[in-house]
Amino acid sequence: MAYSNEVRNLFTEQLEELKAAGLFKEERAICAPQDSEIEVEFPIGSQKKKVINMCANNYLGLSSHPDVVKAAHDGLEHRGYGMSSVRFICGTQDIHKELERKLTEFLGTEDTILFPSCMDANAGVFEAILTEQDVMIADRLVHASIIDGMRLCKAQNDSFKHSDMAHLEQKLQLHQDKRLRMVITDGAFSMDGDLAKLDKIVELCEKYNAMVFVDDSHASGYIGKTGRGTHEHFGVVGKIDIITTTLGKALGGASGGCVSGRKELVEMCRQKARPYLFSNTVAPVIVEGALKVLDIISKTTERRDKLERNTIFWRKSLTEAGFIIKEGETAIVPVMLFNAKLSQDFAKDLYEEGIYAVGFFFPVVPKGQARIRTQLSAAHEMHHLEKALDAFIKVGKKYNILHKSKQEIIEMYGQ
Amino acid sequence: MAALKDIILDYVKNEYLEEGDDREVSYDTPLISGGIVDSFSMVSLKVFLENKYNIQIPDAKATPEAFDSVNNIVNLLKEFGINE
DSSP states (O other): OOSOHHHHHHHHHHHHHHHHTTOOOOOOEEOSOSSSEEEEESSTTSOOEEEEEOSOSOTTSOTTOHHHHHHHHHHHHHHOSOOOSOIIIIIOOHHHHHHHHHHHHHHTOSEEEEESOHHHHHHHHHHHHOOTTOEEEEETTOOHHHHHHHHTSOSEEEEESTTOHHHHHHHHHHTTTSSOEEEEEESBOTTTOOBOOHHHHHHHHHHHTOEEEEEOTTTTTTSSTTSOOHHHHTTOTTOOSEEEEESSSTTOSSSOEEEEEOHHHHHHHHHHOHHHHHSOOOOHHHHHHHHHHHHHHHHOOHHHHHHHHHHHHHHHHHHHHTOOBOOOSSSEEEEEEEOHHHHHHHHHHHHHTTEEOOEEOTTTSOTTOEEEEEEOOTTOOHHHHHHHHHHHHHHHHHTTOTTOOHHHHHHHHOO | OOOHHHHHHHHHHHHHOOTTOOOOOOTTSOSTTTTSSOTTTHHHHHHHHHHHHTOOOOTTTOOTTTTSSHHHHHHHHHTTTOOO
């Protein structure tokens, strides 16, 4: 038998090591639609508890919006449940093409192609476009899905220190001997909550003849005056060669992703990207939901404006209370705790206070950089944030970390 | 002419330490297991060595263990005839 007791024990030991090191992740069960307040079982099977959700990517509060849910219902009625096909065989409906057009318009690009997820978009895009004659130069904090996609591509890999434009310029100079250069970055960095310096990146890429790739998954829908994304924020709409983004965060929260950008690059994906060629098409219900989301946010900026006010309040309040947070403009606000076990204990205590947030630790973030990554939503009202703040302060006092430096926290809890 | 290990150490510090990072890095500091270099950014170091010394390091030899300290890298380079 391939799965003998010996083999079973091998994996059991590895899992026990994770537990001993405080690196074991536990799931909670949410017994409600996604919202600012949810009912949770933690641990699974225990009594349900109503808590304020501070860790969803539901930035615009649209994940359970009645209009989005209705549009999805209508989609089920008019276009069915599933297509049982990849796109190029018989998996493209009129609504897929309509969503691609609407995303192109929203993002200010030339063309767009849907993928089952942005993870799939990132897995497929580099290999579809670049060859061993080319080079990919990525910010060192890009999302894991980008790293995976780069590994699948035969172009040379290189990287630059996070947001360090001088280091990026050195790399662009170093790689002038390559056929093509592509600079790769997140728009909004998912673990630190800061924005890429897209204006500077575009300037450098114009100077050194390189393409610009941005994964804007944590920015699409709310960054920029009308929520178009990081490129709108930095005034470089139309200058990004490839944008990948997700429909699974602000833009509805269900699933789906896309590659959007120069029409020839999008067409290359349509012809060659493996997740596009070999994975099932986005379900009609998701497409209809996403179309309604784009419709809502194209008519008014009230949701992204409210999110901005919530974010300013939350960042200012945590800082004044004495927490160490990462500076940034996004709705991702990491509360730094540095020690993995501390981040888990802190999260458990927050839960007891009615606040749902999760500890992030290695390998999701580097060792010694554990945190609670809080995320704001336009669905949060001020009373939610005030209650959450009170809970954070209470638990912060319990662990004696308020108004302490990084060094002091590490001395107390280790790294 | 600078010693081989100093050339490598200088490259590691310039390439991987961010401004304000005051960690001590010397010839035997764990680079990968110590979190200074991760497996993603290790490629820059490999390419630097290949270009600088005109060698090709096969993927099977470019392991996290082989790159885990300046001293380890110096030992690896000996296999390609590059000595102190």
